[in-house]
Amino acid sequence: MEILEGLKQEDHPVGVGQLFFTKIHYKKTCGKDASHVSENLIEFSPAFFHLQIADSSKSSIPLPEMIEAHFLPVVMDDYKVNDLPECSICKVRSRHTDQKFIYQLPTFIMFSIVRCVHLPRERRLVNPIDFPLENLDMSPYVTPKSSNPLLYNLVAILQHGPTCTGGHYKAFTKNPKSGKWHLHNDVCRPR
Numbered sequence: 001m002e003i004l005e006g007l008k009q010e011d012h013p014v015g016v017g018q019l020f021f022t023k024i025h026y027k028k029t030c031g032k033d034a035s036h037v038s039e040n041l042i043e044f045s046p047a048f049f050h051l052q053i054a055d056s057s058k059s060s061i062p063l064p065e066m067i068e069a070h071f072l073p074v075v076m077d078d079y080k081v082n083d084l085p086e087c088s089i090c091k092v093r094s095r096h097t098d099q100k101f102i103y104q105l106p107t108f109i110m111f112s113i114v115r116c117v118h119l120p121r122e123r124r125l126v127n128p129i130d131f132p133l134e135n136l137d138m139s140p141y142v143t144p145k146s147s148n149p150l151l152y153n154l155v156a157i158l159q160h161g162p163t164c165t166g167g168h169y170k171a172f173t174k175n176p177k178s179g180k181w182h183l184h185n186d187v188c189r190p191r
């Protein structure tokens, strides 16, 4: 998806990789004292946002719903007690909370829909994803808060299938001049 307005790009040389350059702001909050917060800024180029299908019984899943779930705070409670992370301030091991925000948006943002699950058996989730063709607003997920919407339009889709272990890729791209969509499919035919 390509951003429309409200660019947060900083000055940097333009190369293909830079079109996907993103900075993510990570925030870790101590489980014993919520005022103990450590923060980290990490750069990604390219950046993929891996979105989970939380409820595979749904017939259709809105992309904004998946994005919202991706940026929710997560309590890290799957550690054994001795493996719990230590707070850098009080030095106590506790179930901390992780949250991330986008500090710098890319020109093109990429979402990867995680369709393969491995437990209790390997299978591919085939739920259709309902995504907006225009005006996907990413402003709720940026820091510092933006008072303006930060909008993206859909410009390409890359699809893999039919199974988790085999298949091939095909792509749909939108011509920026004509606005028409094109299918790119390198399917091999038997001789």
Ligand SMILES: [Zn+2]
Pocket (backbone or CB within 6 Å): 030, 031, 032, 033, 036, 087, 088, 089, 090, 091, 092
């Ligand atoms: Zn602490």
